[in-house]
Amino acid sequence: MDKTLTDNELIAQCVLFFLAGYETSATTMALCLYNIAKHPEVQQKLYLESKRYYEEFKGVDYDVLHSLKYLDAVIQETQRLFPAAVFLERVPNQDYELRGTGITIKKDDIVHIPTYSIHRDPEHFVDPEVFRPERFLADNISHHPYAYLPFGAGPRNCIGMRLAQMEIKLALISVVHQFRFYPSEKPLEYFFTGGLIVPKAVDVRVERRA
Numbered sequence: 001m002d003k004t005l006t007d008n009e010l011i012a013q014c015v016l017f018f019l020a021g022y023e024t025s026a027t028t029m030a031l032c033l034y035n036i037a038k039h040p041e042v043q044q045k046l047y048l049e050s051k052r053y054y055e056e057f058k059g060v061d062y063d064v065l066h067s068l069k070y071l072d073a074v075i076q077e078t079q080r081l082f083p084a085a086v087f088l089e090r091v092p093n094q095d096y097e098l099r100g101t102g103i104t105i106k107k108d109d110i111v112h113i114p115t116y117s118i119h120r121d122p123e124h125f126v127d128p129e130v131f132r133p134e135r136f137l138a139d140n141i142s143h144h145p146y147a148y149l150p151f152g153a154g155p156r157n158c159i160g161m162r163l164a165q166m167e168i169k170l171a172l173i174s175v176v177h178q179f180r181f182y183p184s185e186k187p188l189e190y191f192f193t194g195g196l197i198v199p200k201a202v203d204v205r206v207e208r209r210a
């Protein structure tokens with residue numbers, strides 16, 4: 001097999017990285033801000049974590065950034081309610097019988113996995129429409145691992161997951177430390193296109209912290 005990339009393959013990789021990597025992260029960050037604006041008690045807890053990060057550790061410690069559990073929970077809960085990619089797809093390369101169900105998925109059938117709906121299914125998440133980051137704190141996690149799929153799963157899951165998590169954490173902790181966010185009167189409106197969530201606009205009011 002020829003292992004070199006053609007120019008077209010190279011360009012396709014770059015385009016995919018921009019498409020897959022830019023809008024998804026931007027949408028997730030914007031919706032994190034929308035959620036904390038709507039939930040001042042969550043914003044306050046996050047602010048206290050940001051103080052620890054910036055005032056104790058001067059905002060430069062990679063391990064400390066990863067130890068900020070509430071920050072992580074806020075992002076995870078935002079991705080539960082608003083997974084940037086609203087569904088996943090798989091195409092089996094051979095017939096596959098789902099044991100005990102009598103169902104066989106045929107080779108080449110498209111299997112559609114509705115992430116957005118699974119994330120809002122009360123069978124998997126109590127009060128699924130409620131924004132509650134605490135459900136992602138270690139002691140409270142009770143959902144099935146495959147009921148939470150913001151970055152997909154398996155060998156073809158999101159290759160940029162770690163980068164995305166890092167940039168979202170850095171951006172969020174930085175703005176929460178410097179600004180207060182309040183909800184605006186405009187309701188959040190979003191639609192789905194190309195398998196992605198696209199907010200029409202995410203309006204919040206912003207005030208610099210003294």
Ligand code: HEM
Nearest residue numbers: 020021024025084085150151152153156157158159160164
């Ligand atoms: C919040 C940010 C992001 C979200 C929610 C997200 C979500 C996803 C999801 C759900 C998939 C499909 C996984 C599957 O089918 O199991 C995917 C694939 C992919 N993502 Fe991301 N992604 C994000 C950021 C990024 C970034 C920053 C990059 C690159 C710099 C990236 C590059 C890719 C690529 C190349 C694939 C295809 C992987 C493959 O087919 O093997 N993503 N992403």
